[in-house]
Amino acid sequence: MRKTAAPARRVTIVDVARHANVSTTAVSKVLRNAYGASPEMQAKVRQAMADLGYRPHAAARGMRGQTYSIGVMLPTIRNPFFADVLDGITELLRDAGYQVLIGPGCNGQAEEARVTETMIDHSMDGLILVAPVSSRQHLDRVAGLVPTVTVGRHGRSASYDSVADDDITGARLVVDHLVELGHRRIAHIDHLENDPDRLAEMPNAVRADGYRQAMRAHRLDEYIDIASTSYTQEGGYLGAQQLLSRLHRPTAIFAGADIVAMGALQAIAEAGLAVPDDVAVAGYDNTMFAAFAPISLTSVDQGGRQMGRNSARLILERIADRTRPATHMKLTPTLAPRRTTVTPTP
Structure with missing residues (x-):
């Protein structure tokens, strides 16, 4: 009878520390972007993580207070504008060491509620809600549970930050x-x-x-x-x-x-x-x-890309300080004239 191969063992910070020839405390500091990890130490540890294919355990990180994951609710993936916003979000959060996880809101309040509640249940550090259609009461409730930023939604709330176009x-x-x-x-x-x-x-x-x-x-x-x-x-x-x-x-x-x-x-x-x-x-x-x-x-x-970057910056600031006053940013648009508009024929 053929033996079933044993599942691969998950790489731990102990393995990373041994590979990089540093202490587990040093690895932990790098993972948390904590004070005291020199650029050389960070480079050595991150190279070891790359060599071993190490991935931080989200559940364990959540128990310690952070999962370094941000939930992004998109109303639909068919509108190319939302892709521009998402690009801006991922660009900035990638540099900050966060993973972006996307959930479809399907342009409906019930589906948005399911998505946001699932993200909260998975202990995500913050939520960015793009063009949400949920009620103000629901948004305030979500923001009371987890740092939240809305994109494209007008109106001001003391509970969450927002980025919108004029x-x-x-x-x-x-x-x-x-x-x-x-x-x-x-x-x-x-x-x-x-x-x-x-x-x-x-x-x-x-x-x-x-x-x-x-x-x-x-x-x-x-x-x-x-x-x-x-x-x-x-x-x-x-x-x-x-x-x-x-x-x-x-x-x-x-x-x-x-x-x-x-x-x-x-x-x-x-x-x-x-x-x-x-x-x-x-x-x-x-x-x-x-x-x-x-x-x-x-x-x-x-x-759109700048709106995404601004929302990502605001979510990081909100995660760092839950008590700061809400920020509501409004961007000034410009017109890009092209061939579909000309002087009408008499």
């Missing part, structure tokens, strides 16, 4: 740009918001409000036209179909996100119309696809 300014940049090109019938595709208690805090609602304010500032109140669908490619497609079916169709569409603009471009093409000659299109997020030459989408750059 979406009012971003929407104004789009409307100003289109008006300068000669457009008047400028429509907007929004994400339908069903929860009135959340309305003032969600980025889609703030962008829609910024669109209305900008249109009124240009005395274009009569042309305000919003199709409320979803911040998805399908939502952009359906929203554009609605707008193009109007008796007086818009000459320009401001989509609330690049992913929405992609769906709008598809609907416009299927209607036999040309971009930008018949309908100009602008997005929001300035994702890598917006700059892709065959698409060349005008878009608002809200600095």
Whole structure:
């Protein structure tokens, strides 16, 4: 009868210490980034860990107070903007010795609650919640249990830190740009918001409000036209179909996100119309696809990677000091004009 191979033994800090010819105390200091470990000592210990394939035991570290893991909740992995935010988070946390673990929120309160509670149960040192749709009460409760930072969510709380874009300014940049090109019938595709208690805090609602304010500032109140669908490619497609079916169709569409603009471009093409000659299109997020030459989408750059880095820095500061006052950062967006917006044909 063939013998079953014994499972490989997990490498311990004792093994690392022997391999590096240092004490286990020195290895522990390096793992904790503690004072007293010289650069030479750190290099020697980290090389030994790499040689042996050593991985710190998360459960044991959690019992000692830290797991050096950060949970990141993403509402969806299909929106390329969230990849930019995630890049910024992982870049900064990697240098700080933290591991990032991702959980999908699926754009729903119940699923977000399951994800955040699971991350808390696994003793993660902090949570970064990207565009959360949960109630303020739930966010405050989570932040009371573990250091928390929200990304993209407006509103201020004393319980958690936040990083958001100035979406009012971003929407104004789009409307100003289109008006300068000669457009008047400028429509907007929004994400339908069903929860009135959340309305003032969600980025889609703030962008829609910024669109209305900008249109009124240009005395274009009569042309305000919003199709409320979803911040998805399908939502952009359906929203554009609605707008193009109007008796007086818009000459320009401001989509609330690049992913929405992609769906709008598809609907416009299927209607036999040309971009930008018949309908100009602008997005929001300035994702890598917006700059892709065959698409060349005008878009608002809200600095997704920088938002991620800022949120990572804030979570580290919150972990280091749970009692400090909450920080609420707001980034200033810029417009990246491209081929999808030009002066309309007379």
